[in-house]
Amino acid sequence: MIVQQRTWWIIFILGIGQSLADFTVSQQDLTVTVGGQKTFQLYLNEIRPVSEDLVVTFDVQHSDLVRTDPVSITRLNDTQVNEWSITIFGLGAGHSIVSTNVTPVDATDTTEAFVRVTIEKSEALYHVSSVVGWVYFLAWSISFYPQIYSNYKRKSVVGLNFDFLSLNIVGFVMYSLFNCGLFWISSVEQEYFNRYPKGLNPVLVNDIVFSLHAVFATAVTILQCFIYERGTQRVSITARMIHGVFAVLILISIILASVNIITWLDFLYYCSYVKLAITLIKYVPQAFYNYKRKSTIGWSIGNIFLDFTGGMLSMLQMILNAYNYDDWESIFGDPTKFGLGFFSVAFDIFFLIQHYVLYRDRQEYVELPKDYSQSNESQRILTIPGSYQGS
Known part of the structure; x- marks a missing residue:
């Protein structure tokens, strides 16, 4: 009997602290063109009957970009109306958040009653940007295979720098950890929303597919290094030291988490920082290796063309979005993503110059033994260091 009384007393206390009702919206993300309009529904879900009048006002983050109609709603306590249609008008390109404020404050919960509004100048530009995004996604995804095919065709990985490969696989593993953790682990995703209550999960399905595929393709290339001729190549001491620094950073982050x-969200961010750092330095070993050998043989130019295409289209999409949403701060205010794309493209241009200008006259030739015959299956194809190959 005493236990039952305590149970009901606890329920009573919790009931006092609970809101009478909560407001929700039909959709929390809305896209509207400048001069256009869209509508969403506002709902009142009564947990217990509300016995007082409610006044709902809409708080617009950027009033020069968005206007609501109506600007406020009065819900009388003797009415049964619990649903309203709210119209959003796009006034200028950009991003805004429409939140709800209710009087009296303690009567309801409005935590989920907000709408993220994207106002675009042109719907056609949105579709162009989407197409550009998928094209560069495909270009970057396919870019791994010319190198794999070149290695298979030559039965050799001589000319492919092992430092570049080792940095690449670590970078993509870190990128995959960040994407998969934030996308699939609900507790980490909740940490993100706790930190950014009105934000969107930045990881999309195509990010998952690209990063995991990149790990797979790079792993295949590394496997080729154990199968095919590789000469005297090894991962350098400098690269091993860099990997050691990254390993210590990740290990400390795991312990702290x-x-x-x-x-764990912070841990995933540290993984992404490692990926960013690797993107900045990973091409340096290959560029220097080509310079030292005075050759690009073994380094697939097809990979560079596709990477260059992906990088250029990636920057084009950022520029299109910045113009369409009047959001140039996404480029100039936080230049990391744009800068990394530009840095990769700059290295691609340098590799193209190496391949077609600096070392274009060096031809690969085959040296055969004197007793060579068509039936001699034990022939060896000897490549002069510093020679040129077209693929």
């Missing part, structure tokens, strides 16, 4: 000093 395990003892709750940092969140």
Whole structure:
């Protein structure tokens, strides 16, 4: 009997602290063109009957970009109306958040009653940007295979720098950890939304597919290094030291996350920082290796063309979006993504210059033994260091 009384007393206390009702919306993401309009539904879900009048006002983050109609709603306590249509008008390109404020404050919960509004100048530009995005996604995804095919065709990986490969696989593993963790682990995703209550999960399905595919393709290339001729190539001491620094950083981050000093979301961010750092330095070993050999043989130019195409289209999409949403801060305010794309394209141009200008006259030739015959299956194809190959 005493236990039952305590149980009901606890329920009563929790009931006092609980809101009478909560407001929700039909959709939390809305896209409207400048001069256009869209409508969403506002709902009142009564947990217990609300016995007082409610006044709902809409708080617009950027009033020069968005206007609502109506600007406020009064819900009388003797009415049964619990649903309203709210119209959003696009005034200028950009991003805005429409939130709800209710009086009296303690009567309802409006945590989920907000709409992220994207106002675009042109719907056609949105579709062009989408197409550009998928094209560069495909270009970057396919870019791994010319190198794999070249290695298979030559039965050799001489000319492909192992430092570049080792940095590449670590970078894509870190990128995959970030994407998969934030996309599939619900507790990490909740940490993100706790930190950014009105934000969107930045990881999309195509990010997952690209990063995992990149790990697979790079792993296949590394496997070829154990199968085919590789000469005297090894991962350099410098690269091993860099990997050691990254390993210590990740290990410390895992320990800190395990003892709750940092969140697992922070750990994933540290993984992404490692990926960014690797993107900045990974092409340097290959460029220097080509210079030292005075040759690009073994380094597939098809890979460079596709990477160059993907990088250019990636930057084009960022520019299109910046113009369409009047959001140039996404490029100039936080230049990391654009800068990384530009940096990769700059290296691609340098590789093209190496291939077609600096070392274009060096031809690969085959040296055969004197007793060579058509039936001699033990022939060896000897490539002069610093020679040129077209693929």
